[in-house]
Every structure is written in C-alpha cells, then in structure tokens.
Amino acid sequence: MKKAVLLFSSMIMILSLMNCSSGKKAFERGDYDEGLLKAINRLRSSPNNKKARETLKYGYPITIRWHQDNIARTKLSNNVFAHEYISYEYAKMNRIYNEIQRCPACLRVIPNPKTFVSEQAEAARKGAEVRYNLGEDLLAQAKNENDKSKAMDAFYHYEKANQLVNGYADTRDKMEEARWFATTKVVIEEVTTGSTMLDISAEFFYNKVQDFMMQMPVSPFVQFYSPKEAQSLQIETPDQIVRLKFDHFTVGQVYHKVEELVRTKDSVIVGQVKDSNGETLDVYGTANAKLIVNTKQLTSNGLLDLKIIDPYTSRVLTQEKLPGQYIWVSQWGNFNGDEEALYPEDWQIVNASEVPPPSPQDLFVLFTQPIYNQVTGKLSNFYSNYR
Numbered sequence: 001m002k003k004a005v006l007l008f009s010s011m012i013m014i015l016s017l018m019n020c021s022s023g024k025k026a027f028e029r030g031d032y033d034e035g036l037l038k039a040i041n042r043l044r045s046s047p048n049n050k051k052a053r054e055t056l057k058y059g060y061p062i063t064i065r066w067h068q069d070n071i072a073r074t075k076l077s078n079n080v081f082a083h084e085y086i087s088y089e090y091a092k093m094n095r096i097y098n099e100i101q102r103c104p105a106c107l108r109v110i111p112n113p114k115t116f117v118s119e120q121a122e123a124a125r126k127g128a129e130v131r132y133n134l135g136e137d138l139l140a141q142a143k144n145e146n147d148k149s150k151a152m153d154a155f156y157h158y159e160k161a162n163q164l165v166n167g168y169a170d171t172r173d174k175m176e177e178a179r180w181f182a183t184t185k186v187v188i189e190e191v192t193t194g195s196t197m198l199d200i201s202a203e204f205f206y207n208k209v210q211d212f213m214m215q216m217p218v219s220p221f222v223q224f225y226s227p228k229e230a231q232s233l234q235i236e237t238p239d240q241i242v243r244l245k246f247d248h249f250t251v252g253q254v255y256h257k258v259e260e261l262v263r264t265k266d267s268v269i270v271g272q273v274k275d276s277n278g279e280t281l282d283v284y285g286t287a288n289a290k291l292i293v294n295t296k297q298l299t300s301n302g303l304l305d306l307k308i309i310d311p312y313t314s315r316v317l318t319q320e321k322l323p324g325q326y327i328w329v330s331q332w333g334n335f336n337g338d339e340e341a342l343y344p345e346d347w348q349i350v351n352a353s354e355v356p357p358p359s360p361q362d363l364f365v366l367f368t369q370p371i372y373n374q375v376t377g378k379l380s381n382f383y384s385n386y387r
Helices: 002-019 024-028 032-045 050-076 082-101 104-109 117-145 148-164 171-182 203-215 227-232 344-351 360-383
Strands: 184-188 222-225 240-274 280-310 315-337
Touching (some): 024 032, 032 050, 032 082, 032 104, 050 104, 082 104, 082 148, 117 148, 117 171, 184 203, 184 227, 203 222, 203 240, 222 227, 240 315, 240 360, 280 360, 315 344, 315 360
Parallel strands (some): 184 240
Antiparallel strands (some): 240 280, 280 315
C-alpha cells in the first residue's frame, strides 16, 4: 500500500513538473513564442525559477528580433495581404508585452518590454483596406456577371476586413449585401394532393418537410423560404423551387377476410373420475375447436413527385418518384368447441373486438411517413454539396 501511494505521489510530481515547464526546450526547438510564454507562466507560479529566468532573459530579444525580421521580409514581398500578416506579427509581440506586464518576476528580468500597439493598428488598418477593396471589386463583378461564387468571396473579404478592424468603414452593411447576393434562395412550394374526391390536407406533411429544411445543416449561403416568406422579402423569382406533388394516392382500400381454422390437441384433460379407492383421476382425450378469424385490412399508399427546378431556365435540376405505403390491420374472432384446443395466440384474437379504423386524414399522414424519410434524405444529399 505504501509503495502504491509513493508511486502515485511520484507520478503527480512528474506531471506537475511537465506542466510547469520553463519553456527552454520549446525555445531551443525554434518555437520562440511558445517557449517564451511558458517561461513567463512558470515565473508567475515560481518567481525564482532559474531556468525560466534564463529562458526569458536570452529568449526575449531573440523572439522580438525574429518577429521584426519576419515583418521586414513580408514588407519586401509581393503578397497582397502583406499588411495583414504584418499585423499578426505585431499582435504576437504585443501579447508578449502584455504577459510580461502581468508578471512582476518577469519585469525584474525584462524591465522595459517593447510595445507595438500603434504599429499593429496601422498594419491592421492597411490590411483591412486591402480586404475591403478586394471585396468591392468582387461584389461589382458578381453583380455584373450574376456570379454567386464571387459574391461569396467578396463576403469573406469584407468579413476579414471587419476582423482586422472592428467596424471598418461600412463592412457590416457590405457583408450583408454580399451575403444576400451570394445566397441561393430556395422556395419550398406547398404540397399539392391533386385530390378532389377526398377532403385530405397535406399541410402536416408540408410543415414537417419545411421544418426539416429550415434546420438542415447546409452552407450559410443557402436559405429556404415558404411562399409567404418569399413574398414578404420581395423575392419575385427565387434561384430554385422545391416542388412536391402527389401523382396519385389511395387511402383506406378495404380488404375483409373471414377464416375458419380447426384446432385439435391430443392428451388434454377432458374430465375427471374417481377410482375404486375414491381417488380423483384425470381423464385425457382429444380437444377440438373451430376458430373463426375476422381480418380487416386498410391499405393506403401513394407516389410523390419531388422536383427541384431552376425557375430562370425551367430546367429540372433533380427529380425523384418516391413511394409510400401503410397497412392498418385489425383482427378479432370467436370459436366453437373445446376451449382447451386453443393456443395463446388464438385467445388474443378471441378476446379482441373489432375496432374502428383511423380517419382518412390519419391514414394519409401514416402512409406519407416513409415518403417523408425519403424526401429529407434526397434534399439533404442535394444541398450538402453546396458551398
């Protein structure tokens, strides 16, 4: 037991030492920022740690010089995003500055750390300007060429500009403008049944499909609307239309069958007698019964036509014929003869009564459930490929 406790304590101590690294190894690997930040964190918990002090003392000027060299090389490059990358370098040096300022033991080693706040802000501003201008060019091209992919790229440039400088120019408005132009707007038409004989509504089915599509994990540049929503947003011609129509359906096709089944069991107790000594004895014989089984079956089925259409060209982008079926069954019955001849499953039928079938509307909902599963699968596969 003592050995186990000592072993556990040793493991905890080793893990603590690993977590409280001085940063020297990381620094020697060339991970300057990681090594320096580890040294700073170590000095916060252990102000007199010799290795951490040494790492910070010789590592700080090397790290700052390394970032400044990166900045100098980037300025000489032809990279269109040079200012953006330069702002990241300044941000890393400013993080080191802030961490040292929050560490009294570190300030005794590096009493005057350098800050580059104004340099970072200027580089970020220039980087945001580049991104904004690229967004402007791409959005103009997108509108002229009706190119949604260019509008998407414009959105990302505006978004990056806003990340570099929060609220830069009118980037938030531009982001929404680019997003709206880049978005594939899909209207889900209401389901038509084509039935004039039955008072059947497909509203429940339509609402389920619509709810699924509204929550479907797709690209942020694909949006689904009901016809009313599209009208309220003044979307006169959407990019795509999802059209759902039942080619045909049958609700509650009745099939009624009556069967007579013979049940026979040998060696069953059919009575009792007393022997000469007065003892009661079982009498075995054959039990016979006639089981009458009533089966009522209502079959409901249909075929849904799923189309996704480009209304600008009337081109059918995809089309599927999706079947569905539901069979409602009720069984009840009675018997004549010996009850000993019946099996347990026979008693279930005998004890049952005829029950009224579901309404036509309920049967419609039930047979469309497998169709709904197919519709959602097809739509999910189709829109999962969108950027």
